[in-house]
Amino acid sequence: MIADYAAAETIGAVRDVLVRRAGGLGFRFVALVSPAASLALHNFPDAWTAQRASEPEAGAVCPMFEVASARTLPFFWRDPDVQAGLDERRRDMLRRAAEVGIADGFSVPIRPPGAPPAAGTVVPGPSAPDDLAYRAAHSEIMLAHERARTLTGGAPAPQLGLTPGERDCLALAARGKTDWEIGAILGLTQRQVHYLIERAKARAGVTTRIQAVVHAFASGELAVSEALRDPAGRG
Numbered sequence: 104m105i106a107d108y109a110a111a112e113t114i115g116a117v118r119d120v121l122v123r124r125a126g127g128l129g130f131r132f133v134a135l136v137s138p139a140a141s142l143a144l145h146n147f148p149d150a151w152t153a154q155r156a157s158e159p160e161a162g163a164v165c166p167m168f169e170v171a172s173a174r175t176l177p178f179f180w181r182d183p184d185v186q187a188g189l190d191e192r193r194r195d196m197l198r199r200a201a202e203v204g205i206a207d208g209f210s211v212p213i214r215p216p217g218a219p220p221a222a223g224t225v226v227p228g229p230s231a232p233d234d235l236a237y238r239a240a241h242s243e244i245m246l247a248h249e250r251a252r253t254l255t256g257g258a259p260a261p262q263l264g265l266t267p268g269e270r271d272c273l274a275l276a277a278r279g280k281t282d283w284e285i286g287a288i289l290g291l292t293q294r295q296v297h298y299l300i301e302r303a304k305a306r307a308g309v310t311t312r313i314q315a316v317v318h319a320f321a322s323g324e325l326a327v328s329e330a331l332r333d334p335a336g337r338g
Contacts, residue, residue: 105246105277107120107124108120108246108247108249108250109250111250111254112254113254114142114144114251114254114255117144117247117250117251117254118135118144118145118146118247120247121133121135121144121243121244121247122146124243125225125240125243126228128225128232128236128239128240128243129227129228129230129231129232129236130225130226130227130228130232130236130240131204131226131227131228131229132145132146132147132204132205132208132224132225132226133145133146133223133224133225133226133240133244134146134147134164134165134223134224135221135222135223135224135244135247135248135251136163136164136165136168136221136222136223137213137218137219137220137221137222137248138162138163138168138219139219139220140218140219140221140252140255141255142221142248142251142255143163143164144247144251145164145165147164147203147205148203148204148205150203151164151199151200151203151205152164154199163222165210165222165224166193166196166197166200166205166208167180167193167197167208167210167222167224168222169193170185170188170189170193170210171210171211171212171222171224172212172220172222174212175212175214175310176212176310176311177209177210177211177212177241177311178209178210179207179208179209180197180206180207180208180209180210181207204226205226206226207226207227208224208225208226209224209225209226209227209237209240210222210223210224211223211224211240211241211244211245213244213245213248214309215248215249215252215318215321218252221248223240223243223244223245223247223248225237225240225244239279241311241313242279242313242316245313245314245316245317246317246320248317249317249320249321252321253321261322262322262323262324263303263306263307263318263319263322263324264306265303265306265319265324265325266299268289268291268299269299269300269302269303269306270303270319270324270325271289272285272289272296272299272300272303273300273303273312273315273316273319273325274325275288275289276300276312276315276316277316277325282296282297282300283296300312300315303315303319307319
C-alpha cells in the first residue's frame with residue numbers, strides 16, 4: 104500500500120492507485136477532495152460531476168464534504184447523529200447522489216498540519232465491504248492525500264518530536280499490526296505499545312493511529328522504507 108502511493112509521480116497516478124486499491128476492497132466509488140487546495144480525485148459518475156458543476160456555488164463534488172469538514176472522526180453517512188444534523192439542501196443532495204449510485208458512503212475528515220482541510224469518501228459496491236475493509240479504506244485515503252499534498256507542493260508538516268519507541272510502534276501500525284503483535288515484535292507489553300501510540304497521537308494532535316502514521320510520514324520522521332520493514336528484523 105505505502106509503496107504504491109510513494110511510486111505515484113502525478114496526481115492522476117495517485118487517483119488511479121486510490122481507485123484501484125479501494126475497488127479491491129469492495130468499494131464502487133471513491134473521492135478525495137479539498138476545494139481550498141483545488142484537489143478533486145474521484146471516479147464518481149460523469150452525470151453527477153456535470154450536475155455538481157452546473158449548480159451555483161457547487162462546492163465539492165463529494166456530497167458530504169461540508170459535513171466532513173466540521174468533524175474530526177470518520178463517519179458513515181447513515182449514522183443517526185449525521186442524519187439528524189442534515190438540512191434539507193443536504194438531504195436533497197444525498198437523494199440526487201443516490202440516484203446515480205452514490206449512497207451509503209463512509210467519509211474520513213482530514214485536517215493536515217499547515218494545509219487546507221480535505222475529506223475522503225468511499226461508497227460500497229454490491230459486495231458489502233466488512234469492517235476491516237473500511238479500516239483499510241481509511242488508511243488508503245490518508246496515504247493518498249499525503250502523497251497528493253506532497254505532489255502539489257504542500258508545505259512540509261511540522262516535526263512531531265517522536266521518540267524511537269513511538270516511531271517503531273507507528274512503523275508497525277502502518278503495516279496493520281495490532282498492539283499485541285507490535286509488542287511481540289518489539290519486546291513490549293500490549294499496554295506499553297498502547298501508551299506509545301497514544302502519546303504519538305497526542306504529539307500529532309490527531310484522534311486515530313492512522314492519522315498519526317500519516318503525519319509522521321509528512322513530517323519526515325517516519326520513512327516509507329521504515330514502514331516496509333520490521334524494526335526488530337523479524338519479518
